[in-house]
Amino acid sequence: MGKWATLSEKTRRELLQARAFLSAVAEPPAQALARFVAERGARGAVDAILRGRAAAPVLAEVEARCADVSGERVLRAGEEAGLRLLVPEQPEWPDEAFAELAGAREVGLPDMAEPLALWVRGQGGLAEFTERAVAVVGARAASGYGEHVAAELGNGLSEAGFGVVSGAAYGIDGAAHRGALSAGGRTVAFLACGADVDYPAGHGRLLRAIADQGAVISEYPPGTPPRKHRFLVRNRLIAAMGRATVVVEAGARSGAANTANTADLLGRPVLAVPGPVTSQNSVGCHAMVRSGQAVLVTRTEEVVELLTPLGVSPAQExxxxxxxxxxxxxxxxxxxxxxxxVDSAGYEELARDCGLPLARVRAVLPELELGGFVKRTECGWSAITR
Amino acid sequence: MGKWATLSEKTRRELLQARAFLSAVAEPPAQALARFVAERGARGAVDAILRGRAAAPVLAEVEARCADVSGERVLRAGEEAGLRLLVPEQPEWPDEAFAELAGAREVGLPDMAEPLALWVRGQGGLAEFTERAVAVVGARAASGYGEHVAAELGNGLSEAGFGVVSGAAYGIDGAAHRGALSAGGRTVAFLACGADVDYPAGHGRLLRAIADQGAVISEYPPGTPPRKHRFLVRNRLIAAMGRATVVVEAGARSGAANTANTADLLGRPVLAVPGPVTSQNSVGCHAMVRSGQAVLVTRTEEVVELLTPLGVSPAQExxxxxxxxxxxxxxxxxxxxxxxxVDSAGYEELARDCGLPLARVRAVLPELELGGFVKRTECGWSAITR
Incomplete structure (x- = not known):
């Protein structure tokens, strides 16, 4: 959009109210609503909805909550919870990342739609962050090995100047965030509940650290509780925000595999870290590599190589x-x-032993002597230990 | 050849003497000699060599040992050591496996040549064995994980009716042989020394067990000591004998990588087992998968699938x-x-909570009730725990 700076304070507030309303009035991903907003703009769409003047699919998506939602009230609740509302009209909105989601919605991919607004707890600069961000995801019930690798990757990517996007879950997600934080890097967590909800509860401190050094973000309005289906819906935002998605550990059936599928749908590279074939935690990663969906990676350098224009930073084998x-x-x-x-051998013995012509033996031994590999002895030749 | 049965006893003995001579007179892979034998036949080649009537490259390969080698003497030494000589003129010779090596020699690939004869300690039926054989190779200094996987693979391949080919080394090789033996399967070890030499010394018992249930084989004449370069030379026979080569653990630089390269050169599939990225033992396997040289495999079924005509035995995901x-x-x-x-919720509350139209909620809840997922309560609806 880029013209946010030129808008009046009143217009800005109206836009924020409209987007706050939209974020609360329908359960994401609301495809019909997203399309309607893309066509009419936020304020136009809200006006039409409030007057009942939208197509049936749009009204079906908003029907249940429409009467109860007030954009201004949601906006204030966010402010009280310490969240700010980021909207597509602002320059900080990561346009490119979410344009792919809108494209996926337009071609009719199920469960794909761009977020209508994002609630942010933490730092700004999301658009810039997204230019060099990698999603690192994986199993909640990760192994010590998986957490170690995720932390190393988070740390290594930070040191290489990449931001780390993940979901703040136990296991791989948490380890990836922590790795990034330990390198002093920026990291972003997308939640499947309100950005003000500490979920999982045991990650309250981690979420505060992420907000301090990056951002905790959600498309759900303040106070929204987590629900199973919301994790899958949230995963599309993680996939969209990373220039690539690295899966560290994933069982045969996993949310990480879902994020990887979405990244794949969006045309983003999927990378998978192998592990012991005896570990159920790596079954999903190995399956992705076998099917060709994912490229096998073992180190940060290999991830960076995939994200860097050819010839710039090839991972040293x-x-x-x-x-x-x-x-x-x-x-x-x-x-x-x-x-x-210890022992010495003469020319003839060596020729027989090696199956080499005698003349060849006589020619090669002095070469080896010059190279410091063998030495002459009283009884012939012997090796020099190095 | 197929006409072995029709040859006189005398002709057979002459052929065996000629091949025994050839196996001892040059250090494999003797490319010029192999070509000369392919053109002249074993007896013709030996006659020409003994009369000095061969091209210079052939004479250079045999010069050092020619005067000292007697085919009859080598043959007797083998018999005394309990070895029999297998020659290409016999029906048991695995023609197809070694034809590829001759082809590789003909197109000038370095270090490639078919064996001129094989010394066998153990059972017969090598040609038949080769039709369904898989090479399983890997690091000597393997991890417990690697040995476990190699033993499982050896066992699983045996149970699936495949023979296991390896090199009888410590680590992966030994584990693969043991796995096959434990399943009562056939397994073949190719040595980088005489087939009568117990190398490595600590594998004397294993080598006897392999000979009992399969065969210990070498192209080197009886009594030949192991040498570093002979391991690389020997590896080509392991690669040629397997319809595919599975690498279980391999460091960045390894004999197993060499065997895999040869299998690749010969057009045989290379499969690699992944492992922890923190293990140096798996670096070679991961590199092969990353470069596209190897297909990642995690279980016996996936190996069998690759060796089985399409549609016959697909590994169940x-x-x-x-x-x-x-x-x-x-x-x-x-x-x-x-x-x-625990709690109950009414239609309106659920509609708002889920962002679904009220009518939709009223329609879907009875569906869920029929499926046994939810139940009606005095105050609305609640979930049924399953």
């Missing part, structure tokens, strides 16, 4: 520890293998 | 544990999520 004898040609290696540091 | 509520449509799930077993 782990250096295969090279040995001095690697540089030797085949005949030299055969001769070197045949010698020991 | 691990059943994603389904839940009763999976069958519910989206609105029903929203309503079900909103109810608890």
């Amino acid at each position: 782990v250096a295969a520890g090279s040995r001095a004898t690697d540089r030797l040609h085949q005949d030299a290696r055969r001769l070197h293998d045949a010698l020991t540091a | 691990v059943a994603a544990g389904s839940r009763a509520t999976d069958r519910l449509h989206q609105d029903a799930r929203r309503l079900h999520d909103a109810l608890t077993a």
Whole structure:
């Protein structure tokens, strides 16, 4: 939009009220409503709804709550809860990330729709954050291994200048956030309840730390309790906000697999971390790699490589520890293998032992001597231990 | 060849002597010699060599040992060591497996050549065995996890009617052989020394068990000591004998990676088992999957699937544990999520809570009641715990 700065205070408040109303009046993802808002704008859509002048699918989505919702009241509840409302009309709105969700809604993908507003607890700069953000997700009942890897990834991505997006759940999500926080990086948690609700309860402190160093965000209005289906609905926002989604541990059936599917639908790369084949926690990751949905990754550098334009930061393949004898040609290696540091051997014996012509043995041994691999002894040749 | 049965006893002995001579006179892989034998036949090649009538590259390969080697003597040494000589002229020779090696030699791939003869300690039927054999290889310094997976694979492949080929080394190789033996299956070990040499020394008992239930095989004549380069040379036979090669654990630099490369060169599928990204033992496996050289596999069924004609034995994807509520449509799930077993809620309250039209709530709740998901109470509706 970009023209937020030019709007009057009154217009801004009206827009915020309209968006607050929209965020509360229907249960996301409200596809008909999102389409209606995209066509009419927020204020136009709200006016039409309040006068009952919208198509039946839109009215069906808002019918149950319409009479009870007041945009101004929701907005104040948010302010009292320490949340601010971020709306698409503001420059901080991450346009690109959510344009894909609107596109998915337009082509009729089920359960896909852009959020109509976001409630934010924490810092600003979401659009900028999104330009270099990676979603790290995985099982709640993660293993110690999975949490370790998630924390390393969160930390490594932060150090590489990437933001970490996740869902603040126990297990992988929490470890990824913590890893990012420990590197002093920015991290964003999307909740399946109001952004003012500490869920899971045991993550109250973690959520405050995330808000301090990044943001806790929700499309649900303040006070909304978590519900099972809301986790799946929320996952689409995590997938949309990451330039890629890394799945650290996921069972055969998991919310992480759902987030990965959404990332895939949105054309974002899906990466999966392998684990022991004996662990049920890695079954989902391995299945994604086997089906071709996900690329296998083992280290932060491999994730960064996938997100970086070609030729900029290729992950160094782990250096295969090279040995001095690697540089030797085949005949030299055969001769070197045949010698020991203890015993000596003569030309003829070595020729037979290695199946090499005598002349070749006489030519190669001095080469090996020059290289410091073998030495002459009173009775022939022996190896030099290195 | 197929005409072994029609040959006279004398001709057979001559062929065996010629092949025994060839197996001892040059250090494998002797590409020029293998080509010469392919052109002239074993006896023709030996005659020409003994009279010095071969091209220079062939003579260079045999020069060092030619004067000392007697085919008859090598043959007797093998018999005394309890080995029999298997030659390409016999019907038991696994033609198909080694034809690929000859092809690789012909197109000039370095270090590729078919074996000129094989020394066997153990059972017969190698050609038949090779039709359904899988190579299972990996690190010597394997982890407990790797050995567990290798043993499971060896066992599972045996139960599925596949033979297991490996190198009898400590670590993955040994575990794969043991797994096959424990299932009463057939298993073959290729050694990088004479088939009569117990190497590694600590695997003497294992080698005897393999010989009892399968075979211990080498292209090196009896008594040949192991040498570093011989392990790499030997690896090509393991790769050629397996219809696929499964790498269980492999460091960044490993013999298993070498076997996998050879299998790849020969057009055989390479499969790799993932492991913890924190384990150096799995770095090679992950790199193979990342580069596209290997397919990730986690269970025997997935290996078998790759070896079985399409549609015969697809690995069942691990059943994603389904839940009763999976069958519910989206609105029903929203309503079900909103109810608890303890409290009751009325139609209007549920409509607001779920963002569903009242009429829809009135229609769906009886559906859920019929399904046994919810029940009517004095004050409205509540969930049934299942």
